[in-house]
Structure formats: C-alpha cells, structure tokens
Amino acid sequence: MGQSLKYRGYVFDLDGTIYLGDQLLPGASETISRLRENDARVLFLTNKPIDRREAYAEKLSRLGIPTSPDEVINSSMVAAQYLSQQMPGARVYVIGEKSLIDELADVNLTLATDSSNTDLVLISLDRTLTYEKLHFAYHAIKSGARVMATNPDLVCPMPDDEIIDAGAIVAAVEALIRRPLDLIIGKPSRVMIQVLLDRLDLPPETCLMTGDRIETDIKMGHLAGMGTALVLTGVTSRDQIKRSSTQPDLVLDTIHDLLPAVAT
Ligand SMILES: [Mg+2]
Numbered sequence: 559m560g561q562s563l564k565y566r567g568y569v570f571d572l573d574g575t576i577y578l579g580d581q582l583l584p585g586a587s588e589t590i591s592r593l594r595e596n597d598a599r600v601l602f603l604t605n606k607p608i609d610r611r612e613a614y615a616e617k618l619s620r621l622g623i624p625t626s627p628d629e630v631i632n633s634s635m636v637a638a639q640y641l642s643q644q645m646p647g648a649r650v651y652v653i654g655e656k657s658l659i660d661e662l663a664d665v666n667l668t669l670a671t672d673s674s675n676t677d678l679v680l681i682s683l684d685r686t687l688t689y690e691k692l693h694f695a696y697h698a699i700k701s702g703a704r705v706m707a708t709n710p711d712l713v714c715p716m717p718d719d720e721i722i723d724a725g726a727i728v729a730a731v732e733a734l735i736r737r738p739l740d741l742i743i744g745k746p747s748r749v750m751i752q753v754l755l756d757r758l759d760l761p762p763e764t765c766l767m768t769g770d771r772i773e774t775d776i777k778m779g780h781l782a783g784m785g786t787a788l789v790l791t792g793v794t795s796r797d798q799i800k801r802s803s804t805q806p807d808l809v810l811d812t813i814h815d816l817l818p819a820v821a822t
Pocket residue numbers: 571572573574575769770771792
C-alpha cells in the first residue's frame with residue numbers, strides 16, 4: 559500500500575502477457591493486486607475475438623485475478639459497438655465463430671444470407687473456415703459490400719502451439735480482392751484506442767500499455783500517446799525488438815518485473 563507509481567492506468571494484453579492457455583504467467587496475479595491496492599486503474603485489452611468479455615473476465619477470476627466484464631475490452635465487443643453506431647441495420651456476413659455472431663445479434667445487426675445483398679463482410683478468427691465462406695465473402699465484396707476485420711493478428715500463442723487467427727484470413731481475402739481491407743478494428747486501430755481511452759478516463763500519458771506483440775500492443779500504445787512495456791513471455795524475442803522500428807519504453811522478461819520498473 560501507498561507505493562508511488564509512475565502511471566495511474568495500466569492496460570494489459572492477455573495472451574502471452576497475463577497468461578498462456580490456462581496458466582497465469584509468473585507474477586501476473588501479484589502484479590495486478592499490487593496495482594489495484596495502490597489505486598491504479600487496471601484494464602485488460604485483447605484482440606482475441608472467439609469469446610465474449612464475460613468469458614475472459616471469468617477466466618481471469620478463475621485463474622486468480624478477480625475481474626469484472628467491465629474491466630475487459632476485446633475486439634469482437636468493439637466491432638459490435640462500432641458497427642451498431644456506424645452501420646446501424648447493416649446486413650453483415652461474418653467469417654467468424656458463434657460468440658461474435660451472438661455479439662452482433664445483440665446490437666441488432668442482421669446476418670446476410672445473400673451475397674448480392676450484403677452491406678459488410680466482417681472477418682475474424684474462425685476455426686470453422688470453409689471454401690464456401692471465402693466464396694460468399696469474395697462475391698459479396700465484388701458486389702459492393704465493405705470489408706472489415708475484428709483484428710489483424712496472424713496467430714494467437716497457446717502453451718504448446720499457436721492457433722491461426724483472423725490475420726491469415728484477412729491476407730487471403732486481401733489477395734483475392736487485390737486491395738487492403740476497409741478497416742481492421744482491433745489493436746492498434748483508432749477505433750480500439752478510442753474505446754480504451756473512453757473507458758480509462760485518464761490522460762493517455764498517465765497510462766501504460768503492456769503486451770507481448772510489437773505490431774499491435776506497442777504500436778497501439780504509441781499511437782494512443784501512452785507509455786509502453788513489452789513482455790518477452792509471448793510472441794516477441796529480444797532479437798525481434800532490435801530489428802523493429804517500433805520501440806517499447808520498457809522491456810520486461812515477465813510481468814513480474816513490471817512493478818519495480820514503474821515504482822518511483
Ligand atoms: Mg498477446
């Protein structure tokens with residue numbers, strides 16, 4: 559208690575930062591409780607679109623970090639919120655899983671059933687991807703639908719492996735249509751930054767973004783005007799940091815090293 563900290567708000571990526579699969583990374587639980595004891599604002603921000611934020615909050619709580627859904631922001635929730643505001647009533651074709659489809663239904667977006675009559679193709683992590691889904695999406699975009707994605711990640715780290723994420727499907731569709739998508743919603747997009755800053759309700763320079771991926775977590779922190787910390791427990795090695803044009807303010811072996819690095 560009463561420890562003086564360099565930042566007032568702390569935003570954490572989940573996979574590769576707080577946990578790997580079903581295992582908390584060393585120091586995660588202690589670090590979060592010490593930050594909360596010292597009245598820091600703590601939020602969790604993930605690009606992962608295959609569960610709703612309630613599920614991430616439950617998982618964190620089960621693993622020993624008590625968390626409410628309000629403390630979690632994920633790319634499918636931000637996508638649903640953004641589309642309900644920007645494209646109300648749109649007919650959306652989803653390359654994605656059930657939780658994303660449910661999330662869109664909750665904000666009254668309609669699922670497209672006819673590729674010539676589709677307003678938007680939304681690409682996400684989809685472990686049930688088929689030829690038919692790609693074909694529908696391609697035809698819909700050729701017929702004038704806009705095309706967006708929940709997140710740009712190519713893979714998501716797991717304890718023994720990685721799962722293929724939305725970015726790989728984005729790459730396939732971009733190759734097909736020979737142009738970039740209209741918008742990619744997750745980290746490091748402006749859409750994600752705005753939702754995050756609204757929720758933090760703190761000046762960005764008083765907040766620290768901690769994550770394991772340079773091109774999403776660290777890049778977003780920079781774009782948002784926040785401090786940045788890269789942890790080496792996920793997808794990035796020290797060699798990769800050296801080669802990157804985006805440099806984090808702090809490099810930590812694990813989240814366990816965060817508190818000493820931000821204590822003043
Ligand atoms: Mg990560």
